[in-house]
Amino acid sequence: MGVKDWWQRRFGEAAEDEYVVPAPPTEADVLAALNRVNAMLREHNAPAVVTTRVLRIARTIHQTLPRLRGLGLASQEGYSIVATATDYLPEAVGGYLRLPRQWADTRPVEGSKTSLMLLIEQLDLLTVTMDQIADAANRADAQALIAHGRFLDAKFGHHADGGTDLSLGTP
Template sequence: MSYFTSTRHLVGVGLALLGLLAHFLGWLGDWWLPIVAGLYLLGVLVTPRTRVDAQLAQEADVGELSAELRRLQGTLRGQKVPPAIQAQTRHIAEQLQVLLPRLSKLEAQGDPNAFTVRQLVTDYLPGTFKNYLNIPSELRSRSDARLGKTPDALVSEQLDLLSSTLDKVSADSIRGDTTAMLANGGFLKDKFGKPDLEL
């Protein structure tokens, strides 16, 4: 429920209502429904997260975070994003979906990777697409003189960086479990590996 009180959701609803008004005035034609849905998603993506929204993001549970990932992927499908970039995003979402069930444990342990995982879902990943989606789709494959590369190439590089970060988080998480298993194995060996000497 915290998401539905956030500024991003309210802005999205406001844009969607404007779309509905345009539909009732007869301006949108047969494509009114996807246009209204697209306006809502656009409002969610372009609205800066307020301090209150950031706090709500830190309180979101695993189900809400998973839903946020699905919403982002749905937005990209409706915004003419190249299949290769969608595939990169899908891979990152899959990496996150593996880590999300472990989030509560990581947070309880005070693991800094927990913050990284949460921020990737609520800020870093959607933030990567925020300005990119503001660029008309037909211009995203054109080279920018200031950057020396296309917006498509730039966002692809940023997604690679996020994916590499998640690889490290996953490796740290597995390493922590392995260390704990080894420690437990040592304890069991010390406790039960040798019979007590009989007097």
């Protein structure tokens, strides 16, 4: 019998429930969030200018996710991808789609910008950010390939005398 049980029996009060930390999102959670955004676009017949941008962001995320396995979704890059797929992208698209289309596409809401213009700016910013993360993930693999090539060249490449060392036992 623990203190919690004793407290509940003694005073008839429920002890404070323990907070359970939710599991971190998985790749499947990220892809499911992207599918929900895609469904919102289809359901609301979003303009092509919006749909093409969202699909580009989704494609970049989908292609980058496997490359982040080494870093984990808890890395800064992983966090940005998860937040974009599960929060930033759905919030931006959802906010636009909740507005009447004619009003959203023609009525200035911030200076001379319409809701559609604001959404496009937000989607373009997300596109650039996701592209930068994808480039960084690819660059890490490219650097590993370069380093491996240098190792192989040092191990088996041409020597200063113009000859080639083909013996496997020589360092």
